[in-house]
Amino acid sequence: MLKTLEKLCLLNSPSGDEGAVRDFIIGEIKDFCQYRIDNLGNIIAFKKGKNTPNAKILLDAHMDEVGLIITSVTSEGFLKFATVGGIDTAVMISRRVIINGNVTGVIGLKPVHLCHGDEGKKLPKADSLYIDIGVKSKEEALSLVSLGDTAVICGDYVRSGDKILSKALDDRIGCAILISLLKEESEYDFYATFSVQEEVGLRGAKVATFAVAPDFAIILEGTTAADIADVAEEKQVCNLGNGAAVSFMDRSTLYDKGLYNLALSSGIPCQSKRFVSGGNNAGAVHLSREGVRTVAVSVPCRYIHSASSVADIKDIDSAYKLAKYLILSIAEKKV
Amino acid sequence: MDIKNTLFDLSAACSLGNITEARDLAFDILKDFTDECEKTDNLTVIGTIKGESDYTLMLAAHIDEIGFTVTDIDDKGFLTVAKCGGIDLRTLPAKRVTVHGKEKVAGVFCSTPPHLAEGEGSFEDIGKFKIDTLLGEKATDIIAVGDFVTFEGAPCLLQGSLVCGKSFDDRAGVVTLLKLAEELKGERLPITVKIVLTDMEELGVRGAVTSCFKVNPDEAIAIDVSFGNAPDVSPEECGKLGEGAMIGFAPVLDKAISKKLDKIARENSILCQKEVMGGRTGTDADALSVSREGVRTGVVSIPLRNMHTDTEILDITDIESVCELLKKYILEGGVLNA
The missing domain is CATH 3.40.630.10 (Zn peptidases)
Incomplete structure (x- = not known):
């Protein structure tokens, strides 16, 4: 089993x-x-x-x-998304995702070094998040993914003693x-x-x-x-x-x-x-x-x-x- | 040497405190490309490539990475930790880590279950972020206070020449110098080059202090990563991935070095971009420049997104640009002939 x-x-x-x-x-x-x-x-x-x-x-x-669904693509080729099911922002940011089971991306985050005041102590707004798949234009992004495509956050399966992490x-x-x-x-x-x-x-x-x-x-x-x-x-x-x-x-x-x-x-x-x-x-x-x-x-x-x-x-x-x-x-x- | 493969190997390895996997791996590569190569007591690697003169250019990249150290272990296998370096606490819930105990242990930062969430949560006190070791009461058999914890996450390819992984800050700089050493092998160098892989940069630019004192160079350049473009980063605060070496200009840097690097890049059509900083640079250069009686110092950086996370992203072509720029700079005699 x-x-x-x-x-x-x-x-x-x-x-x-x-x-x-x-x-x-x-x-x-x-x-x-x-x-x-x-x-x-x-x-x-x-x-x-x-x-x-x-x-x-x-x-x-x-x-x-639970997962993500691609809702739009920015002019620079970053993907905007909505969540599918309940996922906290804190467990989404700075994670790898896989779209359609074959395109790898990252939910990026402004480096804490560049945050001013309390910015670095608060979660970013969910609608400010984006997926970075490493392309340089909207056209390149749309050659790999389409609006409505879904993604999940990556996480390997690990066995540690009687525990499973996945x-x-x-x-x-x-x-x-x-x-x-x-x-x-x-x-x-x-x-x-x-x-x-x-x-x-x-x-x-x-x-x-x-x-x-x-x-x-x-x-x-x-x-x-x-x-x-x-x-x-x-x-x-x-x-x-x-x-x-x-x-x-x-x-x-x-x-x-x-x-x-x-x-x-x-x-x-x-x-x-x-x-x-x-x-x-x-x-x-x-x-x-x-x-x-x-x-x-x-x-x-x-x-x-x-x-x-x-x-x-x-x-x-x-x-x-x-x-x-x-x-x-x-x-x-x-x- | 394949830049991507070596970067991936270095990224997967860990170097923090007494954990020296990445340092040892880098040493094994560097020793084949240098006339002399040593590991010093303070966890630094120094490789020397002798030139026609004793005028010495020190090239520094830091080998250490951000992480944590264990300060407490409870009887259910949860760890309290302190930060080693600038960690963004917002990224920690449910994040996977490796605890370097008697053996490597998989761990995960606790995340607050929805029924206990109070507002958005607080991201100020690392003491509130516990690590679940999955070991229960057996944790103390394997893990001790003072052990180190690093992020877990194998490097991976994105599209084109973009790659993602942990500790690219500053294994990207390290791999640049390893590749440079390989490229310089067999070349007649007008000056002597010392490649120094420094420790404890993330704890406040400490390793560069002692290693620069030891090397006692005539000139120094720090090779590090800097902020890359992203939707939530303002364009004036970052460089662009794929647009080449970021040449540092700052009050603490030697203007002749910055200008010569920029000139060489332009004359040789090497992709580059200027990075202007208002004071210090936040890199080893800040310490190199004030070593002993002062050292003329420059900075060249590789643009990187999501700095200080396990999902750092860079463009391999930027590493190639930095490597090519440094090679030309050395062959032209550094700032000595500026």
Whole structure:
């Protein structure tokens, strides 16, 4: 699973341009399940298990990552851009980006030596940022990129002990877990969606869930962990190494308490997400059709939405085991 | 010697404090192109190319880079650091670094999670910027207070002759001098040239003080980087990438040297641009010029964008221009024959 995760993280698939990750996933799962691609580009897969449960169970992970989209080109050949999904200015400036997976650029910044007064102590305005691809004219720039092209911030995949440092852990971790579940034998049938456009408003999951019409949904995600220096215990949300984080409430969803309790009593290492913040595809999924009983199983990630996110492989393993346990328990009507 | 490949090798190597990878690499290259080459106790490299006279021109580029030193390690593997050189704190959140402990350790500066963000954040106190070593409580087994931290980031090609990487300030100057030494090999030089790779420039132009005292030159030129054009930099404060050597003119510099460099560039159609500064230059030249009884000093710079970040950008052709200019200047006897 970690080999797959590494390959997934190194692919570039900002929202709206999920093709690279989609193609890779199809290559991985095609011999193990039925699947189709819907109008928006979601992969909707069906895994035939040994038994067919009465309830329809859906597992979801999103394929897209946060990124940038080119909006215009200056006369000197610098590219102006908008963000795709939420990225802080501080984790964009002085970073390398890759546009269309093949043109390297840099989000430049006036040297601190030339800043006057408080200028060097404040973040530049997001709309003053630009990408420098090393060309000298607008024409040269437009021979390499077009308006509407997307980019991601570069970040290599590094393994350090039990920790992984990479871009796009949100939500390639979910994708890697879901691929593993599809590739192995299952006791019960389940549906899997690899969804598009989560980072721009949970849009792919909305339509994919409508298509599947599940009774239960398990969202596989990455979530903010703030267990870092100088953060008080009650604001840490969740902790790396303490297992998968299970949500009771976030800004998009009040979760099904039965599923939440089922997860926490599983005996598999897991923890409550202890802060009402963020959101994920559950927000769209639990409101699909007449409503879907939904649980979110998240892997704690430090520095999420930056190109240097950090996760613990023990938590990835917990999330995988917990997802498997939940399929089994839901199918066997333990909730 | 291929300029781009050598620049990339030097950029990927680190030189800060007792970490001397870049210095050692530069020494190994320089010794083949010089009559004598030594590493001094104060982490400097001095290579001598003997000429027909003892009149000595010192060419200085600094080998050190900006970074950090560890001042505290907590029990969860987070480091508190102090700055070594002019760091732009705004660029640090989620930035990757290498911690030079007993072994090299990958680290990342913490970034504030969105639910804890208060306004835009404060970018004044380096003490608030912790490094996550990913090691947890094991950090103290590998890392000690006083260890150095450098930016992480392999150099890469952009379009044409533009390249991006860390520590081009001043490995660009270093590679210029290495290439120059290769070019001068076999030439009959009217004057003696000492190529000096100085240390601790980023800590306030310190290595140049002692190395210039030791070399005791008749004349000196510092080779460094300077501000390159970018959308958020005013045109009068910068040079342009790809438009050649930036020849320094400043009150602290020797006017005859600046003028002769400019004249040679124009006579030989070497791309150049003037860089006029109001006082000091912010380079090794500031120390070279006041060494011992005073040394006539010039500055030639390579335009560079995003200075003091791990995404510095320069044009390889500007390094070629500086190298060609210095070669002609030496063959014409430096300022001695001005």
